[in-house]
Amino acid sequence: MIKKAVAILYKKEPSELIKFIFFYIIRRNPHQAKSFSHLKYFLKEKIGFEIGGPSAVFMKNGIFPVYQIADRIDNCNFRSKTIWEGNIKDGQTFFFNLKKAPGRQFFSEATDLDVIESDSYDFILSSHVLEHCANPILALSEWTRLLKENGLLIIFLPRKDHTFDHRRPITTMEHLISDFITNIREDDLTHMPEILALHDLELDHAAGDFDSFKSRSLQNFENRCFHHHVFDTELIAKLVDYMHLQIIALEIIPPIHLLIVAKKISKELIDNSIYTFK
Structure with a gap:
């Protein structure tokens, strides 16, 4: 550092x-997430998988410090070099906790994790990744597949009103379903005109001026910087309900985080009525 x-x-x-x-x-x-104190006993000494780590929210002093209590966490990034982490090596190189053996580092799309067997992990982590996915339902289908029965899905998303997305409309559930049905891939640039028109560059200094931002956005498949979709608590609750997962917690954590925790259980037992509007 x-x-x-x-x-x-x-x-x-x-x-x-x-x-x-x-x-x-x-x-x-x-401040630590309220739900962590209730869930840490279910996560302690368990095996997890993170999409796009490492993430500050999961570290020792983070909002949801699961790195400190897990037995092992493996990780996946979309390529061996990213804007956020620089060069990454595959193998046993994911150092989530220096007091424990590193987890396995994979390279694969968040929407295509065929290299990993189903029902392999007790929990799945994702911090500010889903908004970068062109096809969130396809991504969640893969993440859920990796979970064991009663496993937990733990997702952080940005609150749009406190980020460079504050001018953009919330994505509709119908739009996410359409993206899934039409099998939208990660090279999709459908949202680029909206992003160029409404992205607040004053809140995204790393993007540079408009021309630099446009150039970066045209290369989104290589860098994965822009947010395809914009979420609020209602949309993420509907999305998780659509995936037939039981919502355990849904928190707004100021200033910039939305947190949802969901469990993989039998469809017949799921009731998300207090979180969703059907």
Whole structure:
């Protein structure tokens, strides 16, 4: 962390330093999610899988510090080099907790995890990933497939009113279903005109000016930076209900997080009526 801060100072990029401080210091010491105290006993010494980690929210001082109590966590990123993590090696290289053996690092699409057997994990983690997926229902289908019976799906999403998406409309459930039915792939740029028109560059300093942002967006399949979809609590609750998962917790965590926790159980036992509007 110190090396990265020094490198930013050397390049004399104050906006990047501010962003670094926000993500690596402020977000590493937030208020803990209310649901974590109730769920940590079900997660302790269990085996999990994270999509797109490592994530500050799951670290020792994070909102949902599951890294500290899990027995092992494996991880998947879409490629071996990302904007967020730089170069990543496959194999036993996912260091979620330095006091424990590293988990397995995979490279695969979040919507296509065929390299992993079904019913393999006690819990699935995802922090600010689903909004980057062009086909969220396909992604959740894969994530749910990896879960054992009674396993937990733990997802963080951005609150649009406190991010660069605040001008954009909330995606509809009908739209997400249509994307699934038509088998939208991760190279889709359907939302790009809306993103270019409504994205608040003042809240996304890393994107640069408009021309730089447009160029980056055209290469979204390589960098996965833009948000295909915009969520609120009602949409994520409807989506999880559509996936036939039992909602365990749904929290707004200021300033920028939505958190939903859901359980994989028999469809006949599911009742999400207090969370959803059918």
